[in-house]
Amino acid sequence: MKQSIVFLLLLQIVTVVAQTSTNSAGNGTYTNTSSWTSPSNLTGTNTIENGHTITIPSNINQVYSNKIIFSDNGKLVLSGSNSKWVPATSMNPTPPSESFSFQTNWSASSSWVNESFGAAHYTPWIDSYQGWSAGSTNNGTDYLQYDLKSPRWLQGIVTQGRANAAQWVTNAKVEVSTDNINWSTAASSLTLNTDSNTKKYTNFPNVMYGRYVRVTPNLNGVYGHASMRLGVLLRDDIFKSCNEIKTNFPNATDGVYVIDPDGTAGATPATACYCDMTTDGGGWTLVLNYLHLGGTNPLLVEKSNTLPLLGSTTLGVDEQASATTWGHVTPAYLTKFNFTELRFYGKTSLHTRVIHFKTFNANTISYFKTGTGSMIGIATSFTSLTGHSAFLPASTAHYISDQGTIAMTNFPMYLSGTYHWGIRGGGARWEVDDFLNSYTYNTYHQIWIR
Known part of the structure:
Protein backbone atom coordinates (compact mmCIF):
# COMPACT_ATOMS: atom_id res chain seq x y z
CA MET A 1 0.00 0.00 0.00
CA LYS A 2 2.85 2.27 0.79
CA GLN A 3 4.13 3.16 -2.62
CA SER A 4 0.83 3.38 -4.41
CA ILE A 5 -0.41 5.20 -1.38
CA VAL A 6 2.71 7.26 -1.57
CA PHE A 7 1.93 7.94 -5.18
CA LEU A 8 -1.56 9.06 -4.35
CA LEU A 9 0.11 11.41 -1.94
CA LEU A 10 2.30 12.51 -4.80
CA LEU A 11 -0.74 13.35 -6.83
CA GLN A 12 -2.23 15.31 -3.98
CA ILE A 13 0.62 16.82 -2.04
CA VAL A 14 4.03 15.35 -2.74
CA THR A 15 6.94 16.68 -4.76
CA VAL A 16 8.43 14.23 -7.26
CA VAL A 17 12.17 14.67 -7.41
CA ALA A 18 14.31 14.01 -10.52
CA GLN A 19 11.69 12.80 -13.00
CA THR A 20 7.92 12.84 -13.16
CA SER A 21 6.76 9.49 -11.80
CA THR A 22 3.37 8.14 -12.66
CA ASN A 23 1.48 4.97 -11.87
CA SER A 24 1.16 2.78 -14.94
CA ALA A 25 -2.56 1.97 -15.13
CA GLY A 26 -2.62 1.40 -11.41
CA ASN A 27 -0.20 -1.53 -11.56
CA GLY A 28 2.09 -0.15 -8.88
CA THR A 29 5.07 0.48 -11.17
CA TYR A 30 6.49 4.01 -11.32
CA THR A 31 8.10 5.19 -14.55
CA ASN A 32 8.51 8.48 -16.35
CA THR A 33 6.48 7.49 -19.42
CA SER A 34 3.34 5.74 -18.23
CA SER A 35 0.13 7.49 -17.24
CA TRP A 36 -1.67 7.05 -13.96
CA THR A 37 -5.29 6.16 -14.60
CA SER A 38 -6.75 4.47 -11.54
CA PRO A 39 -5.82 3.82 -7.90
CA SER A 40 -6.45 0.12 -8.45
CA ASN A 41 -3.45 -1.27 -6.59
CA LEU A 42 -3.25 0.63 -3.35
CA THR A 43 -2.23 -2.25 -1.14
CA GLY A 44 -0.25 -4.71 -3.22
CA THR A 45 3.36 -4.87 -4.35
CA ASN A 46 4.69 -1.58 -5.68
CA THR A 47 7.85 -0.79 -7.59
CA ILE A 48 9.92 2.38 -7.79
CA GLU A 49 11.85 2.15 -11.03
CA ASN A 50 15.57 2.68 -11.51
CA GLY A 51 16.51 6.37 -11.51
CA HIS A 52 13.42 7.58 -9.71
CA THR A 53 13.24 9.21 -6.30
CA ILE A 54 9.89 9.63 -4.58
CA THR A 55 10.04 12.22 -1.79
CA ILE A 56 7.50 12.47 1.00
CA PRO A 57 7.47 16.05 2.34
CA SER A 58 8.40 16.78 5.94
CA ASN A 59 4.82 17.60 7.00
CA ILE A 60 3.72 13.99 6.34
CA ASN A 61 4.53 11.96 9.44
CA GLN A 62 3.65 8.53 8.14
CA VAL A 63 2.51 6.72 5.05
CA TYR A 64 0.84 3.33 4.83
CA SER A 65 1.76 0.58 2.40
CA ASN A 66 2.71 -3.05 2.19
CA LYS A 67 5.51 -4.35 -0.04
CA ILE A 68 7.70 -1.97 -2.07
CA ILE A 69 10.28 -3.12 -4.63
CA PHE A 70 13.14 -0.75 -5.40
CA SER A 71 14.46 -1.35 -8.91
CA ASP A 72 18.25 -0.83 -8.88
CA ASN A 73 18.68 2.67 -7.41
CA GLY A 74 15.04 3.66 -7.14
CA LYS A 75 14.56 5.56 -3.92
CA LEU A 76 11.91 6.55 -1.40
CA VAL A 77 12.79 9.54 0.77
CA LEU A 78 10.94 10.27 4.00
CA SER A 79 12.16 13.82 4.55
CA GLY A 80 10.55 14.65 7.89
CA SER A 81 12.37 13.90 11.12
CA ASN A 82 9.34 11.94 12.31
CA SER A 83 8.35 10.43 8.96
CA LYS A 84 7.90 6.69 8.83
CA TRP A 85 6.54 3.92 6.64
CA VAL A 86 3.81 1.94 8.39
CA PRO A 87 2.39 -1.38 7.17
CA ALA A 88 -1.05 -0.90 5.63
CA THR A 89 -2.37 -3.64 7.91
CA SER A 90 -1.53 -1.58 11.01
CA MET A 91 -4.83 -0.27 12.40
CA ASN A 92 -5.61 2.32 15.04
CA PRO A 93 -7.30 0.49 17.95
CA THR A 94 -9.37 3.57 18.79
CA PRO A 95 -9.92 5.34 15.45
CA PRO A 96 -11.68 8.71 15.33
CA SER A 97 -14.78 8.77 13.15
CA GLU A 98 -16.66 11.31 11.06
CA SER A 99 -20.35 11.48 10.14
CA PHE A 100 -21.82 14.96 9.76
CA SER A 101 -25.44 15.92 9.15
CA PHE A 102 -24.63 18.32 6.31
CA GLN A 103 -25.93 17.83 2.81
CA THR A 104 -22.70 18.68 1.02
CA ASN A 105 -20.99 15.71 2.70
CA TRP A 106 -23.46 13.16 1.32
CA SER A 107 -24.67 11.69 -1.94
CA ALA A 108 -26.65 8.56 -2.77
CA SER A 109 -27.56 6.73 -5.96
CA SER A 110 -31.20 6.71 -4.86
CA SER A 111 -33.45 7.12 -1.83
CA TRP A 112 -36.84 5.69 -1.03
CA VAL A 113 -39.69 7.56 -2.79
CA ASN A 114 -37.00 9.99 -4.01
CA GLU A 115 -36.94 11.88 -0.72
CA SER A 116 -34.51 14.79 -0.51
CA PHE A 117 -31.69 15.10 1.98
CA GLY A 118 -32.93 15.60 5.53
CA ALA A 119 -36.27 13.91 4.86
CA ALA A 120 -37.03 10.69 6.72
CA HIS A 121 -35.56 8.21 4.22
CA TYR A 122 -32.43 10.28 3.57
CA THR A 123 -30.96 10.99 7.00
CA PRO A 124 -27.76 8.96 6.61
CA TRP A 125 -25.53 10.15 9.44
CA ILE A 126 -24.72 8.09 12.54
CA ASP A 127 -27.35 8.36 15.31
CA SER A 128 -29.86 10.12 13.03
CA TYR A 129 -33.52 9.63 13.82
CA GLN A 130 -34.03 7.22 10.89
CA GLY A 131 -31.40 6.59 8.21
CA TRP A 132 -30.91 6.22 4.47
CA SER A 133 -33.14 3.78 2.61
CA ALA A 134 -32.37 2.94 -1.01
CA GLY A 135 -34.96 3.31 -3.74
CA SER A 136 -34.98 -0.46 -4.21
CA THR A 137 -35.19 -3.14 -1.57
CA ASN A 138 -31.83 -4.58 -2.64
CA ASN A 139 -30.53 -4.43 -6.20
CA GLY A 140 -26.81 -4.69 -5.50
CA THR A 141 -26.06 -1.33 -7.14
CA ASP A 142 -27.65 1.35 -4.94
CA TYR A 143 -25.04 3.07 -2.79
CA LEU A 144 -24.52 5.65 -0.05
CA GLN A 145 -21.49 7.92 -0.31
CA TYR A 146 -19.66 10.27 2.07
CA ASP A 147 -17.27 13.12 1.20
CA LEU A 148 -14.54 13.88 3.77
CA LYS A 149 -13.76 17.12 1.88
CA SER A 150 -10.06 16.24 1.65
CA PRO A 151 -8.08 13.02 1.08
CA ARG A 152 -7.37 11.22 4.36
CA TRP A 153 -5.94 7.95 5.57
CA LEU A 154 -8.99 5.71 6.06
CA GLN A 155 -9.27 2.59 8.15
CA GLY A 156 -12.88 1.47 7.87
CA ILE A 157 -16.51 2.42 8.44
CA VAL A 158 -19.00 2.50 11.29
CA THR A 159 -22.60 1.60 10.45
CA GLN A 160 -26.05 1.31 11.96
CA GLY A 161 -29.35 0.08 10.55
CA ARG A 162 -32.53 2.10 10.27
CA ALA A 163 -33.42 3.57 13.66
CA ASN A 164 -37.18 3.05 13.56
CA ALA A 165 -37.62 -0.19 11.62
CA ALA A 166 -36.10 -3.66 11.34
CA GLN A 167 -33.95 -2.83 8.32
CA TRP A 168 -30.17 -2.98 8.03
CA VAL A 169 -27.25 -3.92 5.77
CA THR A 170 -25.55 -7.20 6.62
CA ASN A 171 -22.87 -7.20 3.91
CA ALA A 172 -21.49 -4.49 1.62
CA LYS A 173 -18.81 -3.50 -0.84
CA VAL A 174 -16.77 -0.41 0.08
CA GLU A 175 -14.81 1.72 -2.37
CA VAL A 176 -12.68 4.84 -1.90
CA SER A 177 -11.62 7.59 -4.30
CA THR A 178 -9.53 10.73 -4.25
CA ASP A 179 -11.41 12.39 -7.13
CA ASN A 180 -14.92 10.84 -7.26
CA ILE A 181 -13.99 9.39 -10.67
CA ASN A 182 -11.40 6.67 -10.15
CA TRP A 183 -12.38 4.16 -7.48
CA SER A 184 -10.45 1.55 -5.54
CA THR A 185 -12.05 -1.35 -3.69
CA ALA A 186 -11.30 -1.19 0.01
CA ALA A 187 -13.30 -4.35 0.66
CA SER A 188 -15.56 -6.36 -1.63
CA SER A 189 -17.48 -7.98 1.21
CA LEU A 190 -17.62 -6.43 4.68
CA THR A 191 -19.81 -8.05 7.31
CA LEU A 192 -21.91 -5.31 8.88
CA ASN A 193 -25.01 -5.03 11.07
CA THR A 194 -27.25 -7.58 12.76
CA ASP A 195 -29.78 -5.13 14.24
CA SER A 196 -31.09 -1.60 13.84
CA ASN A 197 -29.12 0.49 16.30
CA THR A 198 -25.89 -1.16 17.41
CA LYS A 199 -22.88 0.66 15.98
CA LYS A 200 -20.75 -1.81 14.00
CA TYR A 201 -17.10 -0.74 13.66
CA THR A 202 -15.51 -2.55 10.72
CA ASN A 203 -11.93 -2.14 9.50
CA PHE A 204 -10.77 -2.59 5.93
CA PRO A 205 -8.10 -5.24 5.25
CA ASN A 206 -5.65 -2.38 4.65
CA VAL A 207 -5.46 1.32 5.43
CA MET A 208 -6.64 3.26 2.39
CA TYR A 209 -6.18 6.81 1.11
CA GLY A 210 -9.15 8.74 -0.21
CA ARG A 211 -11.61 11.56 0.09
CA TYR A 212 -14.81 9.78 -0.95
CA VAL A 213 -16.17 6.59 0.61
CA ARG A 214 -18.91 4.64 -1.20
CA VAL A 215 -20.82 1.78 0.43
CA THR A 216 -22.89 -0.53 -1.79
CA PRO A 217 -25.03 -3.18 -0.08
CA ASN A 218 -24.34 -6.50 -1.76
CA LEU A 219 -27.08 -8.69 -3.24
CA ASN A 220 -28.57 -10.79 -0.44
CA GLY A 221 -26.70 -8.49 1.95
CA VAL A 222 -29.64 -6.73 3.54
CA TYR A 223 -32.25 -7.47 6.17
CA GLY A 224 -35.71 -6.15 5.30
CA HIS A 225 -34.52 -3.29 3.07
CA ALA A 226 -31.24 -1.63 2.05
CA SER A 227 -31.17 0.91 4.90
CA MET A 228 -28.23 2.21 6.89
CA ARG A 229 -26.53 5.01 8.78
CA LEU A 230 -22.85 5.55 7.99
CA GLY A 231 -19.64 7.03 9.38
CA VAL A 232 -15.99 6.83 8.29
CA LEU A 233 -13.18 5.57 10.53
CA LEU A 234 -9.95 7.58 10.18
CA ARG A 235 -6.58 5.91 10.65
CA ASP A 236 -4.84 8.78 12.43
CA ASP A 237 -5.71 11.30 15.08
CA ILE A 238 -7.72 14.20 13.74
CA PHE A 239 -6.11 17.57 13.15
CA LYS A 240 -6.21 20.52 15.53
CA SER A 241 -7.29 23.17 13.01
Missing part, protein backbone atom coordinates in the same frame (compact mmCIF):
# COMPACT_ATOMS: atom_id res chain seq x y z
CA CYS A 242 -8.31 23.87 9.45
CA ASN A 243 -4.80 25.18 8.87
CA GLU A 244 -3.29 21.82 9.85
CA ILE A 245 -5.64 20.08 7.44
CA LYS A 246 -4.70 22.47 4.65
CA THR A 247 -0.99 22.08 5.39
CA ASN A 248 -1.16 18.29 5.24
CA PHE A 249 -3.67 18.11 2.38
CA PRO A 250 -3.29 21.19 0.14
CA ASN A 251 -6.15 20.07 -2.13
CA ALA A 252 -8.65 20.18 0.75
CA THR A 253 -11.85 22.04 -0.17
CA ASP A 254 -14.20 24.34 1.74
CA GLY A 255 -16.57 22.50 4.03
CA VAL A 256 -17.31 20.92 7.38
CA TYR A 257 -14.53 18.95 9.08
CA VAL A 258 -13.87 17.49 12.50
CA ILE A 259 -10.96 18.94 14.50
CA ASP A 260 -9.64 18.57 18.04
CA PRO A 261 -8.16 21.93 19.11
CA ASP A 262 -5.94 20.62 21.92
CA GLY A 263 -5.26 17.21 20.41
CA THR A 264 -6.31 13.77 21.56
CA ALA A 265 -4.32 14.13 24.78
CA GLY A 266 -6.20 17.28 25.78
CA ALA A 267 -9.46 17.49 27.70
CA THR A 268 -11.28 19.57 25.09
CA PRO A 269 -13.52 17.37 22.92
CA ALA A 270 -13.32 17.14 19.14
CA THR A 271 -15.84 19.30 17.31
CA ALA A 272 -17.29 19.99 13.90
CA CYS A 273 -15.96 23.15 12.27
CA TYR A 274 -16.30 25.03 9.00
CA CYS A 275 -13.05 25.44 7.06
CA ASP A 276 -12.45 28.05 4.37
CA MET A 277 -9.75 26.39 2.29
CA THR A 278 -9.83 29.00 -0.48
CA THR A 279 -9.56 32.59 0.77
CA ASP A 280 -6.02 33.97 0.99
CA GLY A 281 -4.49 30.51 0.72
CA GLY A 282 -7.08 28.82 2.93
CA GLY A 283 -6.79 27.16 6.31
CA TRP A 284 -9.29 29.44 8.09
CA THR A 285 -11.46 28.17 10.96
CA LEU A 286 -14.77 29.96 11.56
CA VAL A 287 -15.18 31.18 15.18
CA LEU A 288 -17.92 33.84 14.86
CA ASN A 289 -20.92 33.74 12.54
CA TYR A 290 -24.01 35.99 12.74
CA LEU A 291 -26.38 36.36 9.80
CA HIS A 292 -28.95 38.77 11.21
CA LEU A 293 -32.40 39.72 9.88
CA GLY A 294 -33.19 43.42 9.99
CA GLY A 295 -35.99 44.43 12.35
CA THR A 296 -35.02 41.79 14.91
CA ASN A 297 -32.72 41.97 17.93
CA PRO A 298 -31.98 38.36 18.90
CA LEU A 299 -29.70 37.24 21.71
CA LEU A 300 -26.15 36.21 20.94
CA VAL A 301 -24.98 32.65 21.55
CA GLU A 302 -21.66 32.09 23.33
CA LYS A 303 -20.11 28.72 22.46
CA SER A 304 -17.79 27.19 25.04
CA ASN A 305 -17.01 23.80 23.44
CA THR A 306 -18.33 23.93 19.87
CA LEU A 307 -17.83 26.15 16.84
CA PRO A 308 -20.39 27.94 14.66
CA LEU A 309 -20.77 26.49 11.19
CA LEU A 310 -21.41 28.27 7.92
CA GLY A 311 -25.02 28.33 6.73
CA SER A 312 -26.39 30.84 4.27
CA THR A 313 -24.34 33.86 3.22
CA THR A 314 -27.24 35.87 1.81
CA LEU A 315 -28.27 39.09 3.51
CA GLY A 316 -31.85 38.94 4.74
CA VAL A 317 -31.75 35.29 5.76
CA ASP A 318 -32.62 34.89 9.45
CA GLU A 319 -30.37 32.36 11.18
CA GLN A 320 -31.04 33.30 14.80
CA ALA A 321 -32.90 30.04 15.47
CA SER A 322 -30.05 27.87 14.18
CA ALA A 323 -28.17 25.99 16.87
CA THR A 324 -25.31 25.24 14.47
CA THR A 325 -24.68 28.45 12.48
CA TRP A 326 -25.49 31.23 14.98
CA GLY A 327 -22.91 32.19 17.59
CA HIS A 328 -19.35 32.96 18.63
CA VAL A 329 -16.75 31.24 20.80
CA THR A 330 -15.89 32.37 24.31
CA PRO A 331 -12.37 33.54 25.19
CA ALA A 332 -11.80 30.45 27.33
CA TYR A 333 -12.57 28.18 24.39
CA LEU A 334 -10.55 30.27 21.93
CA THR A 335 -7.43 29.76 24.06
CA LYS A 336 -7.57 26.07 23.14
CA PHE A 337 -6.72 26.98 19.53
CA ASN A 338 -3.24 27.76 18.26
CA PHE A 339 -3.42 30.64 15.75
CA THR A 340 -1.56 33.79 14.76
CA GLU A 341 -4.05 35.46 12.39
CA LEU A 342 -7.62 36.74 12.53
CA ARG A 343 -9.85 37.49 9.56
CA PHE A 344 -12.89 39.80 9.72
CA TYR A 345 -15.77 39.89 7.27
CA GLY A 346 -18.90 42.03 7.41
CA LYS A 347 -21.63 43.49 5.18
CA THR A 348 -25.00 45.18 5.61
CA SER A 349 -28.07 46.05 3.57
CA LEU A 350 -27.64 49.73 4.52
CA HIS A 351 -24.73 50.31 2.12
CA THR A 352 -22.43 48.44 -0.28
CA ARG A 353 -19.16 48.72 1.66
CA VAL A 354 -17.66 45.42 2.80
CA ILE A 355 -15.28 44.76 5.68
CA HIS A 356 -12.76 42.07 4.72
CA PHE A 357 -9.27 42.05 6.17
CA LYS A 358 -6.80 39.91 8.10
CA THR A 359 -4.48 40.85 10.95
CA PHE A 360 -1.59 39.55 13.03
CA ASN A 361 -2.22 42.29 15.63
CA ALA A 362 -1.13 40.80 18.96
CA ASN A 363 -3.44 43.05 20.98
CA THR A 364 -6.49 41.86 19.08
CA ILE A 365 -5.57 38.19 19.41
CA SER A 366 -4.88 38.58 23.12
CA TYR A 367 -8.13 40.49 23.67
CA PHE A 368 -10.26 37.84 22.01
CA LYS A 369 -8.47 35.05 23.91
CA THR A 370 -8.72 36.68 27.33
CA GLY A 371 -11.58 39.17 27.16
CA THR A 372 -9.17 41.70 28.69
CA GLY A 373 -7.53 44.57 26.83
CA SER A 374 -8.59 45.93 23.44
CA MET A 375 -7.94 45.91 19.69
CA ILE A 376 -5.66 48.92 19.95
CA GLY A 377 -3.23 49.13 17.04
CA ILE A 378 -5.54 47.50 14.51
CA ALA A 379 -5.78 50.67 12.38
CA THR A 380 -2.18 50.24 11.22
CA SER A 381 -1.87 46.48 11.53
CA PHE A 382 -4.04 44.81 8.90
CA THR A 383 -4.08 43.58 5.31
CA SER A 384 -7.06 44.19 3.03
CA LEU A 385 -8.49 41.10 1.35
CA THR A 386 -10.67 40.61 -1.74
CA GLY A 387 -13.68 42.93 -1.76
CA HIS A 388 -12.64 45.11 1.15
CA SER A 389 -14.06 48.60 0.68
CA ALA A 390 -14.90 49.72 4.23
CA PHE A 391 -13.44 52.58 6.24
CA LEU A 392 -12.78 50.23 9.15
CA PRO A 393 -10.30 49.18 10.37
CA ALA A 394 -8.11 51.99 8.97
CA SER A 395 -10.39 54.66 10.47
CA THR A 396 -10.45 53.01 13.91
CA ALA A 397 -9.61 55.44 16.69
CA HIS A 398 -11.71 54.08 19.55
CA TYR A 399 -12.13 50.71 21.27
CA ILE A 400 -14.42 49.36 23.94
CA SER A 401 -12.16 47.24 26.14
CA ASP A 402 -12.39 44.49 28.77
CA GLN A 403 -15.65 43.01 27.49
CA GLY A 404 -15.05 39.39 28.46
CA THR A 405 -17.22 36.95 26.50
CA ILE A 406 -18.53 39.68 24.19
CA ALA A 407 -15.10 41.02 23.25
CA MET A 408 -15.67 40.13 19.58
CA THR A 409 -19.11 41.70 19.40
CA ASN A 410 -19.43 44.82 21.59
CA PHE A 411 -17.74 47.52 19.49
CA PRO A 412 -14.16 46.22 19.66
CA MET A 413 -13.26 48.77 16.94
CA TYR A 414 -14.99 52.00 15.85
CA LEU A 415 -14.66 55.69 15.02
CA SER A 416 -16.95 57.58 17.37
CA GLY A 417 -20.16 58.75 15.72
CA THR A 418 -19.13 57.36 12.31
CA TYR A 419 -18.06 53.74 11.68
CA HIS A 420 -18.59 50.73 13.95
CA TRP A 421 -18.22 46.95 14.17
CA GLY A 422 -21.14 45.96 16.38
CA ILE A 423 -23.01 42.70 16.85
CA ARG A 424 -25.85 43.53 19.24
CA GLY A 425 -23.46 46.17 20.45
CA GLY A 426 -24.74 48.09 23.42
CA GLY A 427 -27.57 45.57 23.54
CA ALA A 428 -29.33 46.54 20.31
CA ARG A 429 -27.00 47.83 17.58
CA TRP A 430 -26.06 45.69 14.57
CA GLU A 431 -23.55 47.75 12.59
CA VAL A 432 -21.05 47.16 9.79
CA ASP A 433 -18.95 50.23 9.02
CA ASP A 434 -21.79 52.58 10.01
CA PHE A 435 -23.33 54.26 13.08
CA LEU A 436 -26.44 54.25 15.23
CA ASN A 437 -28.55 52.05 13.00
CA SER A 438 -30.05 49.98 15.80
CA TYR A 439 -31.23 46.64 14.38
CA THR A 440 -33.10 47.97 11.35
CA TYR A 441 -30.90 46.52 8.61
CA ASN A 442 -29.81 43.05 7.56
CA THR A 443 -26.23 42.39 8.65
CA TYR A 444 -23.63 39.67 8.37
CA HIS A 445 -20.55 39.31 10.60
CA GLN A 446 -17.81 36.65 10.53
CA ILE A 447 -14.48 36.15 12.32
CA TRP A 448 -12.01 33.44 11.31
CA ILE A 449 -8.70 32.24 12.81
CA ARG A 450 -5.59 30.71 11.19
